[in-house]
Amino acid sequence: MKLFRRLASATLLALAGTQAATAQSVAVAVAANFTAPMQKIAALFEAETGYTAALAFGSTGRFYAQIKNGAPFDVLLAADEKTPAKLVEDGLALAPTRTTYAVGKLVLYSRRPSVVDDKGDVLKQVQTGKIAMADPKLAPYGLAAQQTLQALGVYEQLEPRLVMGESIGQAYQFVATENALMGFVALSQVSAPGQTQPGSSWVVPQALYDPIRQDAVVLARGKNNPAALALLKFLQSQAAHDVIRSYGYGLGTTP
Known part of the structure; x- marks a missing residue:
């Protein structure tokens, strides 16, 4: 029992x-x-x-x-x-x-140390190389990137060079693998605690996007x-x- x-x-x-x-x-x-x-x-x-x-x-x-x-x-x-x-x-x-x-905070990032300056002037100067961003229709960070380019008055000029990722994760991969010269990513993707990401970046002023x-x-x-x-x-x-x-x-x- x-x-x-x-x-x-x-x-x-x-x-x-x-x-x-x-x-x-x-x-x-x-x-x-x-x-x-x-x-x-x-x-x-x-x-x-x-x-x-x-x-x-x-x-x-x-x-x-x-x-x-x-x-x-x-x-x-x-x-x-x-x-x-x-x-x-x-x-x-x-x-x-x-x-x-x-x-969230938006960053323009490149794996190459000398590409992105601390004011984002590279967007008005460099004439070659792909620029990655998330699709504005699917990802809020992509919309923020689009708003930034429009606020700077360079969206139409750079549009032929834009490479769209389905998500901010895919946009980051384009840059990390250097399939894009630079790209708009989330600050969290390049500022992990205790880690230093190789390359150059510009933290986009929040006045440039919603x-x-x-x-x-x-x-x-x-x-x-x-x-x-x-x-x-x-x-x-x-x-x-x-x-x-x-x-x-x-x-x-x-x-």
């Missing part, structure tokens, strides 16, 4: 563990520019709460289309504030959970998932803020 009770208890514990494991996971769609910091934050989140985060990285525009088509994500960390707002309007996200987790307020939101699928709500709360913690700042982002507030 005692053996039976022990076996029964073990079976119940195993079943409970399986159910808990399912409930303790959150599927997160993350804007490509936030790849490195989110990987660190996810590890801290798991250590602090016991919940795990399954991360997928890509362009905000692609994620919007996927979520509209039923993609199984619980949380979106977008590269803008408009996409989460649209998802709320579509009934696909929870309005009270929407929060600005970071404010603020890149990056919002997070719990999606309809994550409504009853405690791990999803816990992740949004953790993004506002001191531990998460320290990581976010260390990658060059500003901190936001709830819209």
Whole structure:
């Protein structure tokens, strides 16, 4: 009888563990520019709460289309504030959970040390070489790059030399592999804590493009998932803020 009770208890514990494991996971769609910091934050989140985060990285525009088509994500960390707002309007996200987790910064970057000057004058001087940027229709950082070129009055002149990436991650790869002479990327991609990226860069003045307020939101699928709500709360913690700042982002507030 005692053996039976022990076996029964073990079976119940195993079943409970399986159910808990399912409930303790959150599927997160993350804007490509936030790849490195989110990987660190996810590890801290798991250590602090016991919940795990399954991360997928890509362009905000692609994620919007996927979520509209039923993609199984619980949380979106977008590269803008408009996409989460649209998802709320579509009934696909929870309005009270929407929060600005970071404010992004745009950088013109080249792997070559002597290409990009500290004022961005290279955009008006160099007549050859490809310039990478994310697609403005899909990625907020791409839109910021387009706004920068337009504000400088060089967009039409440089348009034939532009190479579009689907996401800021792909734009960075064009530059990192030197398939493009230079490109507009996120500051976080070239200012990782404790690492020095070879090359030259110019941090674009924020007066040249609309603020890149990056919002997070719990999606309809994550409504009853405690791990999803816990992740949004953790993004506002001191531990998460320290990581976010260390990658060059500003901190936001709830819209």
